[in-house]
Amino acid sequence: MDDVVFRVMLRMEITAGMETDFERVWREVGDSVTGHPANLGQWLSRSAEEDGIYYIVSDWVDETTFREFETSDRHLSHRTKLHPYRRGGSMTTMHVVAALTGAAGDRS
Template sequence: MSESTAFRVMLRMQIKPGMEQDFERVWLEVGDSVTSHPANLGQWLSRSDEEGVYYIVSDWVSEPLFREFETSDRHLQHRQQLHPYRSGGSMTTMHVVAHLRGDGADVTHREWEAAR
């Protein structure tokens, strides 16, 4: 399936004050429970300029396969591990209709961090 037909999920998470670093650490520790799912194409954690707000973007092969994951025990356990840090949030879903690959797309996160 091409990237242009991916199903994208974007979560906005409000994290309790003072818990941001712990949230980031736990998100990284438990992330493979999402990314190891065969229908997951990857996920990103972004910290907003707005105090305590994070965005999580996750791409999936299809909406039905994401919905299957969303109701699974694996997802419930993942959510339970992150729930203590949350004070609120929302979810938006969408279908990717186009993707333009940038020149830096093949740079890994570790390579990018080392270059900073």
């Protein structure tokens, strides 16, 4: 099971009026995550139903490497830059067990 993708999903509650700045800073500091050799990608999504709610999803080659990153100075610096925009949030972790590509994702 070592080849299973480890996925992290953050739900972030952003202070009202700070959404645009949060999105800008997230893009500016994103390479501190995506530049890590074990990171497979990262996505930022804004809720279509709740104001000020964002989801950050990142995929990792395995849980062990993510946990090492999670406690690193690199991650602490990244979190520190995003923290001023946050009023709350939560983290969920999971192992991807299957993936299906939709018809639109199969275009060349």
